[in-house]
Each structure stands twice: as structure tokens, then as C-alpha cells.
Amino acid sequence: MARSRTEAPPPRRRYAKRLLPADRREQLLDTALKIVATAGFTEVTIAAVAEHGGVTRPVVYDSFGNRDELLAALIERETSRMRAAVGRALLAEPESGTETREVLLAALTRFLCDVRTMPDTWRLVYFPIDGVPPLLRDHIRKARNEFRLPLRNLLGDWLAECPAAEQVDLDVFVEIVQGCLQTLARRVLDDPEHFAPRRIIAAIELLLGDSP
Known part of the structure; x- marks a missing residue:
């Protein structure tokens, strides 16, 4: 017709x-x-x-x-992004003469800003997601292990500058800080306006007190 x-x-x-x-x-x-x-x-x-x-x-x-190949590529890409973000936070070379306290604050700021700019990537780590493949869990565990050492070194340097911290067990301190980082990252993802990185850093500066 x-x-x-x-x-x-x-x-x-x-x-x-x-x-x-x-x-x-x-x-x-x-x-x-x-x-x-x-x-x-x-x-x-x-x-x-x-x-x-x-x-x-x-x-x-x-x-x-196939689907498995797509998911494997996705997990590889996102965990690579996470490694890069943690690397930018912990492995950046500080300027000569910068106090360790300021290095810590700068590292935390970079990390939280990365979390805020890549929310979907970091939700894979910090929130339970339906059907998480074992491959993702393995990649995340390896990434955490890779950056535990630089975090430990950075925190060890800071404790060495604090006379009152002689009795602090470094491994326990690292576990506490890692737990705090996970909580802060979740807050940034859940409520990015209220828990903006600058507001978090202002509170942490108060907790850290003055430089030793």
C-alpha cells in the first residue's frame, strides 16, 4: 500500500x-x-x-x-585505576623540607578527591555489590597488599616524629588508619556534599593537632 x-x-x-x-x-x-x-x-x-x-x-x-572476557577486562581496568589513585596518594614525592604531617594530609586529600571523582570505581571496593566475581576480590586483595608497605612507611615516619608515640605499635596503627580510610571513602561516596574532602581534612587537622 x-x-x-x-x-x-x-x-x-x-x-x-x-x-x-x-x-x-x-x-x-x-x-x-x-x-x-x-x-x-x-x-x-x-x-x-x-x-x-x-x-x-x-x-x-x-x-x-563473551561476557566473561568483558567482565575480566572491566575488573582489570578498574583495579588498575584504583592502584593509580593510591599510588598518586601515597607515592607522590614530597617537596624537600615538607613535614611528615603535611605529607599525610596531602596524601589523604589526593585519595579522597580520587574517590569522589571516580565513584563507580570505588563502589566496587567499599560497598557490597550483587554477584561480585572472585577475580575482583583477588585483585582488590592484591592491590591492598601492594600499598600497605608505603602506607606503613609513611605512618612510621610520622610516628618517629612524635615523642609521645613511642609505645604505639606500628602494625596496629596501620590497621586503624586503613579502617578509617575505608569509612571515610564510604562517606564520600554516600554523601559527597556533606563529606567533601576539604571538610574531612579540616577535621583531621584538628585531630592531629600541631606538628611535633
Whole structure:
């Protein structure tokens, strides 16, 4: 049946914008991360990533052979981002003459700012997410172990400058600080306006008191 002259033509099918393979891969991983953050790992499927990413399933399969490969790539990317963030916080070279107290505060500020700018990434660590794969737990455990030593060194330097801290067990102190960091990160993710990094740092400065 012929279409009348006044009848509107059918809408054209929308096609995904052409991207370089590496860019398309990153876009699909971003889409998968959003699904994880809102619905959990169990909801990440090739079909769901295609739908939410505005592409067809063959486009997703061009980048990832299957769901397991996609999730493995996502976990690898996000744990690499976490390592980079912790590295920026703990391994940055301080300026000559900077007091250890100021180095600690600067490290904490960098860490909390990274948490705030990458909330979906850090939710993988600090909040229970449905269907967390064992691979993610393994990556997170390894990342924590990698950066326990620089954190221990930094805290050890600070304790060495505090005459009143002679009886403090460094390993116990590291455990306490790590627990505090996890709590603060959760607060930043839960209520980023009320628990803005600058407000947290102002409170911690008061707790630390004056430099020894």
C-alpha cells in the first residue's frame, strides 16, 4: 500500500557512532561499569551492554568474545585505576623540607578527591555489590597488599616524629588508619556534599593537632 503524501516517513534507524576499536572498547567498559554500579554484576550481559550502550550485540562481540572476557577486562581496568589513585596518594614525592604531617594530609586529600571523582570505581571496593566475581576480590586483595608497605612507611615516619608515640605499635596503627580510610571513602561516596574532602581534612587537622 502506497504511503500518502502527507504521511510522515518512518524514522531512520539510529546507528552507533563509528569509533576506533580502542575507543569503542572503553565506551563499552564504561557502560558495563554503570550497569554494575546500579544493578550489580549479575545484570551485566552482552545484550544489556549493547542496549545501554546504544549499539548492537555484534558490536560488543567485536570487542569482547563473551561476557566473561568483558567482565575480566572491566575488573582489570578498574583495579588498575584504583592502584593509580593510591599510588598518586601515597607515592607522590614530597617537596624537600615538607613535614611528615603535611605529607599525610596531602596524601589523604589526593585519595579522597580520587574517590569522589571516580565513584563507580570505588563502589566496587567499599560497598557490597550483587554477584561480585572472585577475580575482583583477588585483585582488590592484591592491590591492598601492594600499598600497605608505603602506607606503613609513611605512618612510621610520622610516628618517629612524635615523642609521645613511642609505645604505639606500628602494625596496629596501620590497621586503624586503613579502617578509617575505608569509612571515610564510604562517606564520600554516600554523601559527597556533606563529606567533601576539604571538610574531612579540616577535621583531621584538628585531630592531629600541631606538628611535633
